[in-house]
Amino acid sequence: MEQVNLVDHLPIARPLLEELKQCTAKDEVMQEIQAVVMNGWPMRQQDLPSGVIPYFHIRDELSIANGLIFRGERVVIPKSMRQGMIERLHASHLGESSCLKRARECLYWPNMNSEVKNYIQRCDVCRAMGTRQQKEPLKQHEIPERPWAKVGADLFVLDSRDYLVITDYYSNFIEVDYLTTTTSSGVIHKMKAQFARHGIPEEVVTDNGPQFTSDEFAKFGAKWNSSTQLHLHFILRQMGKWKML
């Protein structure tokens, strides 16, 4: 009954989903998996078609919905589309850990991790940009204990309009506000409204944009009892995540 939701929650654009569906229908291994999922798995993996054997160890996590195969909430990608999906994942030339994180959230195929890594290591653009980009250090953020205890804030521009986006680390819930001005006071005004609705965070993570490094913003933080931290990599990671595949 939740199967329709699985598709709705995928951060994958409709046309690409349609293509996935068609390729899944044409792919021999995908069809064999579908048949096994519907009819039941054999006791021993030797009794499977050879293409399905790599999926035996995750057989309990596999399901079918809308003509697609899922491993949990991740969609299984047929072979003909894997290269294209890696290219999409790496379209912004984000580092390896960002791409892998994003891939693991919504995509699956056997050896996906190493194929993504190999692709990025060979990427000419990343190479030309130097090793700094490739060795992007990813600071692990601990998941806070409650919603809205720790949030990330950043600005972005869409169709020449400025927006403030606030992300909750606990739930990944995001709030987007249209900004009439990108000054500290403009940003603070919107933040106050969000914090009034969701609660005051203990920590606000931002990049070092001028809105966030001003005295005014520091005072706001102090007054509202939050410690503001500067952490650029978080923002990079989130940018990768927001963009639809």
Ligand SMILES: [Zn+2]
């Ligand atoms: Zn690259």
